[in-house]
Amino acid sequence: MSAGRLRAARRIAVKDLLVERRSRVLVNQVLPFSGLVMVVFAFALGTGGVLERAAPGLMWLAVLFSTLITVQRSFAIETADGALESLRVAGIDPVALFLGKAAALAVELIALITVLLGLAVVLYGAEPRAEGVVLLVTTAISATCGLAALGTIYGGLAAGGPGRETLLPLLILPVAAPVLIGATRGVEAALGTDRTAVSEGWPWVGLLTVFAVAVGVSGALAFGTLIED
Amino acid sequence: MTPTTSPQPTARRATGTRATRVLGIVTLVMLGWLLLFGLVLSPADIDQGDAVRIMYVHVPTVWLAYLAFIVTAVCSGLYLFGRRHSLGFDRVAGASAEIGVVFMALTLISGSLWGRITWGVYWQWDARLTTTALLFVTYIGYLAVRGLEGTRERRARRSAVIGLLAVVEIPLVHWSVRLWRSLHQEATILDTDLDVDIDGLMLFTLFSGVVAFTLLFVWLLLHRTRTIALDDLLASRGLDRAIAERRSEVTSSGSIGGGS
């Protein structure tokens, strides 16, 4: 991993985040959507016991759905004015391109998940506890890294074209299963849902980390092939 | 070069050859054999009773589905990492995936019917079943990607990446579901392991099922791969013809770049 490559990745991540800051898609569209999803879950599941027990899972479901939209949007911008093409033709290293885009996506998802956690506390009565904070943070980070890597790979493949958008959920959701399972169990352990101990959460963090690394490495290697003409 | 639209004295061949006809007949015989032994000649199991008969078709379909998946993955790798990027591998990968989807669906159907008898439920959230279901959906996604617009090379590249990613992802899925289910220890109540005291005749029936389905797989793969090759040829020819027509349009109208 050369310094030049890391620098290029950082520049691309910054570019993506600047685009987000200017267009405010995450803030104006995705965030309200995910908040709405959390509310709608309450309608479907009723209040009281079920919601509180299901809170970790519902939160991550909301994140997952929001990831789909965010990825769609992020790659739609790229392909709309040929930006991805120009980056590729300009000779930007595809690994750097992948890492940069994934990093930006991860940052956006972390912001999202922080807000959603707050919503879960407010809407579902979830109660974070002091002993679980480290677990909570590590779970969130490892899970979002995995999701960001997934979103970038499949986004590069499926998003941004007519007739392709519907493909994205079909491709991502099966593969995102380990993240959903692991992240939910991790947060359950952190919050103490169903009397889960904090220590039970760490194997899940392990799983999430392995997932993020495996998908990240595969994605970095595959991205060049995917965006080739 | 003879134009392809000239009237042919003999009908053009389909995807069969003498070899596939022989293979097809042998496969049919073996499948009939399986039916006979599975339903009639083999004994019922001591524990499972007649439900074990479903296993004689279920196990071969599982085997076939996973074999097809492996063939797709291997051919994806051979296409992507081979020096010549031979599209032949891509075609085999695609054909294998089509067959795999069909047999994975059969696996889920036969498996849930067996489960209904043995466990009383059509479905269980254990590692094996869940992974199979997700693999099924992953395959469908793979086929959907193959259906996207683009050149053959682009299709091949995209699906090869998807196919190889699946190899990485499926073990992770399996691991996570297994870890998840082990938490609840429901697995001990509804045991998904085939705890069959295998009698010789039962083993023989099982074995003949696997052999029959393997032959079936090869037969299907040969036919599908050839058809995909034909379709690719037709598509590229259609493209060539469209380009040629467009070119003649432009030159006959005398102006270039005037219209849309």
Place this chain on the structure above:
Amino acid sequence: MTALLAMRDAGFILGAYAATVVVIGSFALWVLRAGRRSGRLVDDEEKYWT
């Protein structure tokens, strides 16, 4: 035949076999038919298996 129907859960078992036969049969037929349709449109010289 009647012995088959007399099996416990015969419905499920025969159903599984029936599903298998029907699905495999129709898939095989489709495969052959698609092959025949495409084969009619291309000269035999261009087929690598002839």
